[in-house]
Amino acid sequence: MNALAARRRHPAAIAILLMLGLLVTGFAYAAVAPQPAQAESSTAQDVTAGKQLFLANCASCHGVNAEGRVTGNGDKIAGPALAGVGAAAVDFQMGTGRMPLREPGIQAERGDVQFSQKEIDQVAAYIASLAPGPAVPSEEDVDPTKGDPGAGGELFRVNCAMCHNAAGAGGALTRGKYAPSLxxxxxxxxxxxxxxxxQSMPVFNDNNIEPKDKRDIIAFLTAIDEAPQQGGHALGSLGPVTEGWFAWFFGLGLLVAAAVWLGQKSA
Structure with a gap:
């Protein structure tokens, strides 16, 4: 007993107990934590073809092993590391024409898609093979007819409207960036x-917004996009910005025209 008590009083006992506690906590978390979504199953040929496409079109910015690169003076990132971004990031960036980047700028803008969907899938398969990451969603995950536009509208206003506008029309951000129209x-x-x-958008993974809630948001945006404008021209759905411009330009123009007409009549 005396020997056991002496060990408990040893200065290293607290450090050892803390280390054991951290190890147990880490293993327990790894066992129960949700794992990142894996990319859809793809063949070795897809991965090989995707790597060749990557080396030919992407490696100059992202590095030959997708490890990322910085500019010559080391103060700016030429292309971020891609291990762990998942197939979904590749499909989004290449499928919307943002990548390959046409020219350096504050923000990558949407453009013409440079690759076929098969080639995009192959590059996505290669990037997904480097590390686990978000997978490309299934057709059911993004089917707006299976979502709830009302619930999606509430989620959108809470999480997205401050940047993308309440009607998904987009809006300005800081330092010349912008949230694009949806x-x-x-x-x-x-x-x-x-x-x-x-880019500037935060990540809303499944712990933040569940897949079914994402589908509800898609249903809401689809409903807005397809809804007829019963009240007249929407003026871009930008609220007081375009409404104020319209009132200033046309309202003031009418007043000036009326003043000129009255002046000519009294002359």
Missing amino acids: MGVEPKHIFEAMDTGP
Whole structure:
């Protein structure tokens, strides 16, 4: 007993107990924590073909092993590391024409898609083979007809409207960046953007917004995009910005025209 008590009083006993506690906690968390979504099953040929496409079109910025690169003076990132971004990030960036990047800028803008869907899938398979990451959603995950637009509208206003506008029309951010309009965007790309958080957008993984809630948001945006404008022209759905411009330009123009007409009549 005396020997056991002496060991308990040893200065290293607390450190050893803390280390054991951290190890047990870490293993327990790894066992029960939700795992990142894996990419859809793909063949070795897809991975090999995707790597060749990556080396030919992406490695100059992202590195030959997708480890990322910095500029010559080391103060800016030329291309971020891609291990762990998942197939969804590749499908979103290449499927919307943002990648390959046409020219350096504050923000990668949507453009013409440079690759076929098969080639995009192959590059996605290669990137997914490097480390686990968000997978491309299934057709059921992004089917707006299976979502609830009302519930999606509430989620959108809480999580998205401060940047994308309450009607998904987009809006300005800081330092010349902007949240793009969500009108006309493919449902799967909306889902992938929530899953991967491109550029200034935060990541809304399954712990933040569940897949069924993402589908509800897609249903809401689809309903807005397809809804007829019963009250007249929507003016871009940008609220007081375009409404104020319209009132200033046309209202003031009418007043000036009326003043000129009255002045000519009294002359």
